[in-house]
Amino acid sequence: MAELPLSGIRVCDLTWVIAGPTATRILADFGAEVIRVEHGQAADPIRLGRPIAGERPTLNNSGFFNYFNRNKKSVLLNVRHPQGMEVLRRLVAVSDVVIENFSSGVLESWGLDEAAMRAVNPRVISCSISGFGHTGRDRHFTTWGPTAQALSGLTMMSGLPGKPPAGWGYSYLDHTAGYLAAIAVMMALHYRNLTGEGQTIDIAQVETGMVLTGPAVLDFTVNGRSWRREGMPPGNRAWEPRVAPHNTYRCAGEDRWVAVAVRNDAEWAALRAAMGEPAWAAEERFATNAGRLANEDALDAGIEAWTRERDAYEVMAVLQAAGVPAGVCQAAGDRVERDPQLAARGWWATLPHAELGEAETDGVAPRLSRTPGTNRTASPLLGEHTREVMLGTLGMSAEEYEELEAMGVFM
Amino acid sequence: MSGPLTGLRVLELCGPVGQYAGKLLADMGADVVKVEPPDGGEARSIGPFVDDVPGPNRSLSFWYWNTNKRSVVLDLERPGDREVWLRLAEAADIVIEDRRPGELEGLGAGYAMVAERRPGLIWCAVTGFGQDGPWAGYETTDMVSLALGGAMMMNGYDPEDAPGAPPIRGHGDQGYATGCHYAVQGILAALLWRDRTGEGQFIDCSVHEAVSSTTEVALPYWFTQRVDVIRQTGRHAAASRTERWLHRAADGRWALIFGVGRDNASWRRVRAWFQSKGFGQQFDEPRFDDPAARQPGRGSPEAAEIFAELGRFIAAHPAEEVYRGGQERRQAWGVVRSPEENLSDPHWEDRGFWVAVEGEGREGRPVRMPGAPYRFSVTPWGLRRPAPKLGEHTAEVLREWLGTET
Numbered sequence: 001m002a003e004l005p006l007s008g009i010r011v012c013d014l015t016w017v018i019a020g021p022t023a024t025r026i027l028a029d030f031g032a033e034v035i036r037v038e039h040g041q042a043a044d045p046i047r048l049g050r051p052i053a054g055e056r057p058t059l060n061n062s063g064f065f066n067y068f069n070r071n072k073k074s075v076l077l078n079v080r081h082p083q084g085m086e087v088l089r090r091l092v093a094v095s096d097v098v099i100e101n102f103s104s105g106v107l108e109s110w111g112l113d114e115a116a117m118r119a120v121n122p123r124v125i126s127c128s129i130s131g132f133g134h135t136g137r138d139r140h141f142t143t144w145g146p147t148a149q150a151l152s153g154l155t156m157m158s159g160l161p162g163k164p165p166a167g168w169g170y171s172y173l174d175h176t177a178g179y180l181a182a183i184a185v186m187m188a189l190h191y192r193n194l195t196g197e198g199q200t201i202d203i204a205q206v207e208t209g210m211v212l213t214g215p216a217v218l219d220f221t222v223n224g225r226s227w228r229r230e231g232m233p234p235g236n237r238a239w240e241p242r243v244a245p246h247n248t249y250r251c252a253g254e255d256r257w258v259a260v261a262v263r264n265d266a267e268w269a270a271l272r273a274a275m276g277e278p279a280w281a282a283e284e285r286f287a288t289n290a291g292r293l294a295n296e297d298a299l300d301a302g303i304e305a306w307t308r309e310r311d312a313y314e315v316m317a318v319l320q321a322a323g324v325p326a327g328v329c330q331a332a333g334d335r336v337e338r339d340p341q342l343a344a345r346g347w348w349a350t351l352p353h354a355e356l357g358e359a360e361t362d363g364v365a366p367r368l369s370r371t372p373g374t375n376r377t378a379s380p381l382l383g384e385h386t387r388e389v390m391l392g393t394l395g396m397s398a399e400e401y402e403e404l405e406a407m408g409v410f411m
Numbered sequence: 412m413s414g415p416l417t418g419l420r421v422l423e424l425c426g427p428v429g430q431y432a433g434k435l436l437a438d439m440g441a442d443v444v445k446v447e448p449p450d451g452g453e454a455r456s457i458g459p460f461v462d463d464v465p466g467p468n469r470s471l472s473f474w475y476w477n478t479n480k481r482s483v484v485l486d487l488e489r490p491g492d493r494e495v496w497l498r499l500a501e502a503a504d505i506v507i508e509d510r511r512p513g514e515l516e517g518l519g520a521g522y523a524m525v526a527e528r529r530p531g532l533i534w535c536a537v538t539g540f541g542q543d544g545p546w547a548g549y550e551t552t553d554m555v556s557l558a559l560g561g562a563m564m565m566n567g568y569d570p571e572d573a574p575g576a577p578p579i580r581g582h583g584d585q586g587y588a589t590g591c592h593y594a595v596q597g598i599l600a601a602l603l604w605r606d607r608t609g610e611g612q613f614i615d616c617s618v619h620e621a622v623s624s625t626t627e628v629a630l631p632y633w634f635t636q637r638v639d640v641i642r643q644t645g646r647h648a649a650a651s652r653t654e655r656w657l658h659r660a661a662d663g664r665w666a667l668i669f670g671v672g673r674d675n676a677s678w679r680r681v682r683a684w685f686q687s688k689g690f691g692q693q694f695d696e697p698r699f700d701d702p703a704a705r706q707p708g709r710g711s712p713e714a715a716e717i718f719a720e721l722g723r724f725i726a727a728h729p730a731e732e733v734y735r736g737g738q739e740r741r742q743a744w745g746v747v748r749s750p751e752e753n754l755s756d757p758h759w760e761d762r763g764f765w766v767a768v769e770g771e772g773r774e775g776r777p778v779r780m781p782g783a784p785y786r787f788s789v790t791p792w793g794l795r796r797p798a799p800k801l802g803e804h805t806a807e808v809l810r811e812w813l814g815t816e817t
Contacts, residue, residue, distance in 0.1 A: 005600040005601060005603050005604035006600060006603060009603075018627065026596055030596075030600040049628075050632075050650070051628070051631055051632045051634075051635035051636045051638065051650070052635065053635055062631075063631040063632070063634050063635030063636070064628055064631045064635075066631070067630060067631045067634070131743070132758060133762055133786070135761060135762050135786075136758040136759070136761035136762040137757060137758050137761050138738070138758040139758075141738040141743075142738070142741070142743045143743055143745070144669050144743050146646065146647070146656060146667060146669060146745070147667060147669060147743050147744065147745035148745075149745075150665075150667040150745035150746060150747045150748065151734075151745050151746065151748055151753070152748075152750070152753070153748055153749055153750030153751075153752070153753065154581060154583065154585075155645070155667075155747050156747050156748060156749050156750070157581060157582040157583055157750070158566060158579055158580065158581035158582060159579060160568070160573055160576060160579065163568065163572060163573050163576075163644075164568075164572060164644055164645055164657055164659075164665060165645050165657065165665060165747050166566055166567050166568055166579040166642075166644060166645060167566055167579070167581050167645070168566055168581050169562070169565035169566030169567070169579075169642055169643075169646075169647065169648045170562075170565050170566075170626060170627035170628060170629070170647055170648060171627055171647070172562075172581070172585070172625065172627075174627070175589075175625045175627065176588075176589075176592065176625075179589075179592035179593070179596065180592070180784045180785060181785075182596055183435065183592065183595050183596060183599060184785045184787070186596070186599035186600065186602075186603060187414075187415040187416060187439055187599060187787075187790075188415060188787065188790070189603055190415060190416070190599065190602055190603060190606060191415035191416075191789070191790050193603070193606040194606075197789055198789075199787055199788045199789035199790065200787075200788040201785055201786065201787055201788070202785070202786040202788075203784070203785045203786070204762070207759075207762075207764060207781075207783070207784055208784050210750070210753055210759075210764070210781050211781045211782075211783075211784045212583055212585060212588055213583055213750035213781065214475035214476070214780055214781050215459065215471050215472045215474075215475050215476075215583070216582075216583065216749075216750040216751070217750050217751050217753075217754070217779070217780050217781060218459070218471040218474060218475055218778065218780050219459045219471060219751075220750075220751035220754070221751070221754070221778040221779045221780065222459075222461055222462075222471060222772075222773060222778050223459060223461070223462065223463065223471075225459070226749055226751055227749040227750055227751070228749040228752075233582060234582075235577075235579060235580075236554060236563075236577060236579065236580050238554075239582050240457050240458040240459055240472060241456065241457050241458060242458065246554065247577075248558070248563070248577040248578060248580075249577075250575075250577070257558075257563075257577050257578055258558075259554050259555050259557075259558035259563070259580075261552040261554050261555055263552070320546075320549045320550060323550060324550065325549075325550035325551055325552045325555045326550075326555065327551070327554075327555035327556070327558040327559040328558060328559060329558045329559075329563050329564050329577070329578045330558065330559050330560070330561050330564060331561065331564045331629070331633075331639040331640075332561055332564075332626065332629040332630050332632065332633035332639055332640070333633050333637070333639045334561075335560075335561055335623055335630075336630075336633055336634075339559075340544070340545050340546070341540055341541075341544045341545055341546035341547075341549075341619060342619070342620070342623065344543070344544040344545055345541055345543065345544045345617070345620070347620060347623075356635070359634065360634035361634070362620075362623065362624055362630060363620065363624075365593040365596075365597075365616060365617065365620040365621045365624055366535070366593050366594055366596055366597025366598075366600070366614050366615075366616040367541070367597075367614065367615040367616070367617075368597055368600060368601055368604075368612055368613075368614050369612045369613040369614070369615070370601075370604070370610060370612035371600070371601070371604050371612065373600070
């Protein structure tokens with residue numbers, strides 16, 4: 001197997017649900033040995049999460065879990081057992097990275113606080129993702145992705161004016177907190193390559209959303225303008241830069257939409273030509289961006305009269321050929337079955353899995369020319385690698401393993 | 412203390428698509444030089460502007476996405492400036508650019524021109540759709556990337572809230588941000604490889620692929636059951652309709668309720684709180700004792716009753732009070748805030764989250780904006796300088812990186 005950029009990096013993965021496993025999915029894709037430490041009595045709820053193959057959840061048939069946990073190993077470890085805690089310390093001692101996304105305080109309650117971790121492995125990079133971080137008066141508050149999105153301002157920034165917030169439709173900040181955690185860990189690994197020094201990283205999920213609202217915050221601190229005002233959020237119309245037309249338009253078929261974004265007069269001229277120069281579009285009031293913004297309802301109605309008789313993909317192709325930014329609102333099925341770009345770039349893959357069969361997955365987005373990330377194995381079955389890791393990685397004898405197993409350490 | 416990337420030289424040729432990747436590296440200590448066209452280009456033309464007066468140094472979008480960078484003006488249409496660009500690229504450890512595929516090659520200013528002479532160079536191209544494939548030449552915008560990548564089809568309204576509503580985009584250039592998160596992952600993986608081997612490489616990062624990998628349950632549902640999830644007001648898209656999460660509070664704001672009393676201990680805390688305010692007297696009845704009966708989405712009459720009473724409770728209290736009261740009782744509840752409303756939440760002050768910057772039109776009057784997405788114990792995030800003025804560092808950088816006096 002080709003060497004991968006993170007080959008030789010071992011990650012003791014205490015994460016669960018989505019944010020943490022997203023971080024370790026990225027590290028695993030790039031070749032890190034990610035060892036998920038799991039507990040039979042308190043299994044990762046995503047192992048039971050729908051969609052599943054078959055009728056009932058088995059802990060090993062969740063497509064949801066599989067998507068976030070490819071390329072990883074799984075060991076069963078009872079950390080509430082004193083010997084289990086000792087095994088965990090041994091694993092920490094031989095790991096480069098320890099990562100968890102429990103609520104603030106949980107790891108401390110196991111007796112594995114920062115000092116304890118550094119005592120067994122001074123060079124370790126330890127990364128924590130929690131809702132509100134490990135400092136601050138509300139550090140014991142907790143989040144799910146939607147909670148963090150609501151607090152950060154991102155939920156408020158998605159919706160139609162005069163309607164409840166729409167956003168975000170999924171846990172965008174579980175992905176994002178995971179991305180930033182993977183970034184932070186790799187930065188810390190680079191620094192350790194230079195100096196030999198490990199460190200601790202504290203990530204608050206709400207903050208990972210707040211950093212994505214910077215211009216909106218500045219509009220308040222500089223101009224005194226709140227996002228909470230008449231006409232906001234602007235739906236799919238443009239906020240900044242304020243250009244028109246910029247919206248989603250209904251196309252032929254059920255719930256089919258195309259997003260069209262015209263950034264300047266040249267693209268407006270191209271859009272008019274692509275629509276066949278309808279008379280309404282030649283009206284003087286639409287000649288400038290300011291005029292189009294002042295008459296946005298009429299403008300959008302005119303464009304939708306053209307799109308709604310047409311197939312969304314055909315509208316996109318015609319507009320893109322004319323140099324106008326346009327994209328179909330694609331569902332997952334569209335992306336897998338109809339998207340020629342993803343198909344041409346070999347984006348989809350399957351990996352064999354004992355309960356999911358040929359489990360489908362997607363690619364690794366940044367494509368490195370020399371050492372690309374890879375899809376090697378589907379998600380691990382619960383505890384699939386316990387023996388392998390205990391004997392191989394930790395160097396236990398078969399006798400010691402069986403003794404600990406009999407004591408209930410590996411459950 | 413300084414960031415973990417101190418000493419790394421990064422050359423950035425990016426507009427709105429890729430500039431956040433440069434910020435992520437610059438904020439952690441890298442010396443990021445942003446090469447800009449003489450008029451500043453698109454990145455400086457995006458509002459809002461200071462006092463709503465446009466100008467290359469007054470874009471608040473630019474202020475935010477370009478912290479800690481230095482600015483060099485080069486006109487890549489001119490052969491002399493192209494030569495300077497190539498020499499800067501040769502002097503860099505990392506190049507990030509978001510030009511169309513083939514554009515820089517066409518100018519004789521692309522990766523191939525530099526890679527041979529500088530084998531350790533990491534060059535990352537962030538584009539809408541990647542370097543090849545039938546859509547490689549397509550135009551993109553942030554909204555178009557969120558449409559094609561699948562984010563929008565998961566986000567919108569129940570039909571009764573907004574009949575015929577389209578899929579909805581989240582604002583704030585989140586598609587570009589997602590592309591940049593992946594670009595930086597790629598850059599850092601390549602950097603770790605270079606640490607071991609000295610070898611550089613080219614990174615092709617497609618925003619379309621990045622967004623498509625950022626849609627949570629949507630792909631698993633298709634992969635596993637060939638089902639497309641449906642969008643719902645203010646909550647997760649799902650295979651079938653689920654209970655609402657948003658409840659309107661007494662002050663007109665929205666509280667986000669994510670389950671109630673999942674375990675018995677937290678249920679008792681919530682029940683006591685409700686009852687102290689005159690709500691939920693019936694919750695003492697034993698039929699509410701079963702945790703499973705309290706959870707929504709399973710057709711339980713007790714759950715329906717709890718959520719109805721919860722709605723009445725919330726309608727009688729301000730949203731922030733509901734949020735804090737819930738959290739103090741270990742409920743992961745939230746409140747839908749406008750971004751700037753976090754400025755008055757002292758928790759973020761405790762953590763030192765905000766940073767202050769000055770700029771054109773606000774000289775001597777610093778304003779706050781978001782700071783670090785992560786806290787490093789040894790090599791922290793830091794604001795060393797605000798976003799640069801157009802061409803502010805041209806002479807300085809050419810002297811430092813190339814040893815040339817202009």
